[in-house]
Amino acid sequence: MINTTEIFPSERQKLFDQLADKLETAYNLSRKVVSFQANKDEPIYRWFKYKEGFSSALVKYFLTEYSSKPGKIFDPFAGTGTNLFAAQELGWQSYGVELLPVGTFVMQTRQALNEIDIDKLRAVTKKLWADLSELTYYKNHINHISITKDAFPDETEEYLNKYLTYCSNIKDKHIETILRFAAFAVLEEISYTRKDGQYLRWDYRSKRDLLGKPFDKGKILTFEEALKSKLNQIIQDLSPSRTASLFEQFENSNIEKKPVKILEGSCLKELPKLDSDFFDFIITSPPYCNRYDYTRTYALELIFLGYDNDQVRNLRQSMLSCTVENKEKIESLRQFYVSISQGETFEKVVEVYNDSKAMTEVNAILDELKKLKKLNNSNIARMVKNYFLELCFVIYEMERITKSGGYCVMVNDNVRYGGEEIPVDLILSEFAENFGFNINKIFVLPKGKGNSSQQMGNYGRTEVRKCVYLWQKR
Ligand SMILES: C[S@@+](CC[C@H](N)C(=O)[O-])C[C@H]1O[C@@H](n2cnc3c(N)ncnc32)[C@H](O)[C@@H]1O
Known part of the structure; x- marks a missing residue:
């Protein structure tokens, strides 16, 4: 067995020592505040749980703590x-990029809420079941892809198809959006699947030939049970008395809500098109380097929105590299930068990446572990290399589009592969510093005993850090 730390003197330890005074355990930022769980009382987040999300409270905390007045805010992921809607409530002009139609559909629904006629929605849902049972045909239907085939009981699937047809006939576009959203939000509950990070787990009752220990997800709701309960929740939340408390902060203030601007696409291609020195604040959380595959866990939602096999595969490959299936994007990025006459920028970003000694060490160790077959999957080395390389471009662009003195807040977790900790916080902060950000703080989320300052100094032997970085443009 090799001792990699003997072969590779730890550049990560050196980087840690260099940045140690920036690390600060943030007792006011619990994991709950950082994660989506703190959103459970907010409309839309209550209706559809996006486990990868962070909380409005986190956004509002940073905006009120680090800025004196609203300006322009951006989120590339x-x-x-x-971020965009929490900032909007505080009067900010919000802009964002999102690749997955799952996220953009939720955002569009959220925008439709402002226009919704609640009495009309109530009236439509009242006669929905009668209307649906009268429907004897369906012209719209779910087109499965290989990873979703047989996900629903037959009766449920038939109902879903009728419902899609029914929705497509609704004249009021806002009502149509909210009705489609209600079904979208219950797909997991009515299926044989459960989202499980890297993939979907399948219940033993499905028609699929399943390997391994049988999995029982518990009660599987019928379409009618699930949809009725979701629509009731939505209508209740949108009813005037409830809205008053849910939107209290906003209702009580006279802040003008500026429309949120959303771009659907990859931030790797959208960021370079944005103006320099434009934003006052960026708050973002990229996918973590943890192999989670959003295109698999959200496959039901994607097919519900009409995406086919090729489109889902394209989305998977366009995502920031965070799964073992992601192929290199560097050549297409080079061509893209050259096509917009930014070939020099491309070279500069790659140079910053190559100059990071900690990054070089991580890549060398992972290559070695791969050779020794000590990684669970041989593509982990490629994924990690490209994860950082792509984020290096994102960080360069984020610095460029931020105004001098403006802030960038990033939420991210460190990871460990083959027993080796990869200090995502330190390496990304090193990139940021090289591009022109000051590293004000790396807030480390408290985790019980995991990270006393003494343990934090003991490189590699601690639990991996979950952090919120605070960078400020010089
Ligand atoms: C950790 S989640 C962010 C969640 C968000 N903060 C929220 O509260 O909902 C990361 C997001 O990045 C998106 N994403 C991944 N690759 C992307 C890319 N190349 N361009 C834009 N978005 C991307 C994913 O689809 C995912 O929604």
């Missing part, structure tokens, strides 16, 4: 738009 907007997800379901937590």
